Amino acid sequence: MVNKVAAFLFVCAALARGLPHGGKPGHLEARTSSVPNRANAFQRMVVPQQPRRNVSGTKRVEGCGVAPLAPSKESRLYGGRETIPHEYPWNVVVWMDHSWWCGGVLISDEWVLASGGCVKGSGLLQMLFGAHNRDQWEESQVTYETDEYYVHEDIDNPNRFDNDIAVIKLRQPIGLNDYIQPVCLPSYTDAADAANFVDVDVIATGWGADTHGYHHELQYLNLKTISTQQCIDIYGNFITDLYICTSGDRGVGICNGDSGSPLNYVKDGITYVRGIGVFWAAAGCGAELPSGFTRISKHLDWISEKTGIAIDP
Template sequence: MKVILLLLFLSIYTQVHHANTEEYLESWHESVGIKNAKKIKEYEDILYQRIVGGAIAPLNAHPYLVGLLIDLWGSPSLSACGGSLLTSNRILTAAHCWYDGRFQAMRFTAVLGSPFLFHGGLRITPDRISVHSQYNSRTFANDIAMLFTPIRIAYTHNIQPISLPHGEMLNESFEGEWTLASGYGRYSDIINPSTNTMARHVSLKVIPLAHCRVFYGNIVLDSNICTNGYGGVGICQGDSGGPLIVNRGGQPILIGVSSFVALDGCELGFPSAFARVSTYINWIRQLL
């Protein structure tokens, strides 16, 4: 069975063989985030009712993964994103989760240590956000932001921080390497309420940026990392802002923040794009 990452994606209009880079959705939250948050909750409610009284498997595989539920100004509906726990009070996510060009986040709820986005786990409301000063909501440039929690999060077996790249890794392109992305929600273009909506992951191979630009044009910058979509794998509707990692010596290292994919579907072979963490390492470190 194909395993597709469950990510609420930043949508771009696409053509049959080439992703259109000129027309963008007016509002990611309205067109994608809100709709998929509702779907995820519906699926979770059905699945959760089946296993009440039993035991939900702990999220041991991705203890750094953070789910984000988002209250928006001017909307009664919730949206959803993902993030990565960097320290006991810092969470890295995508800037478009805060502002997509139309809707702005009023409040985030961070969900840690749970295989579900709407049920269980530790839930904390961050009290501050720092968005990259050069973030562009129309082109997705510098699509990165830091959330601050008012209290320090206690680490457990299910809640652990992710390491940042350092040393020679800061100069690596990671082209040709296999990476791992994780998130909540959908894992294929076709989903129904009986589908398991627990957190999942997918292995993705990093491709040259030139290959990515064939699909997305000049919105792909040197500050991005792109992964292949061959075989119908890639990030999908679940968590924009979620982590892309490599393993070095058995240790997960955060190298990307989920930024955008094509609108046409998760399984059509389009690449996935992430904000490159090494590009923003000084910005990140200043906020830790």
């Protein structure tokens, strides 16, 4: 995550398209590799057969979107800062084949929402829950392994980022506690009102990079959503309402390592995941250009079909 104005801070090496000519906006940087050798690692992976589990009925996720250890929300500075430990107990670190990592978000005691581009082609997935410092052992941390996941059938990667979404099935339900909690999914009412989700305060959380490298402690960014048309005006018709874009004012935005991490929206004291990180500008993470997120409200039927999670009206 980047909170300083500095163009050309980071350029992703793995799937990069190159810098914009003359520094002009309109070129997107491909998703982070999270480690320098992802391109080679990706080429060696064999795409496993997607599991075909029969989901019996649907179930609601009770008590979602509540962080027991979160403090009262004082006024936050605009820009990235370290979160209070376990303020966002749904943030997950997802490791693919011990080779690279991306962010994820817990949406029930059995399912994790992630970036399809990150997990596609992986065999073994390892997920770290209950972490504040992802590189230091904490009593709250729990690690699960699985090879069961669904990547959206219509994902367009790496050429574009359409339908960049996946769900990961835990081999057994995870025990929920003060440090590990699911976030809420949007409702169908939210989906119907998606066009009006503009100029809204949202919070991105993740362990992604800034000018000093990847963060060990979970970070947050206060962001503001912009309209699809505003995003098109900068990046071109590649952008559709499959994405939520956030303003890049003051060089604030997501970066390497934030793919799959949640865009949090708080309503009536409950937190909802409205997006997961997917792209930033080729000019650099701090180039004052918009960040892009997969719009979760466009994929509610797909999530429910794969997971059996009931979506609120």
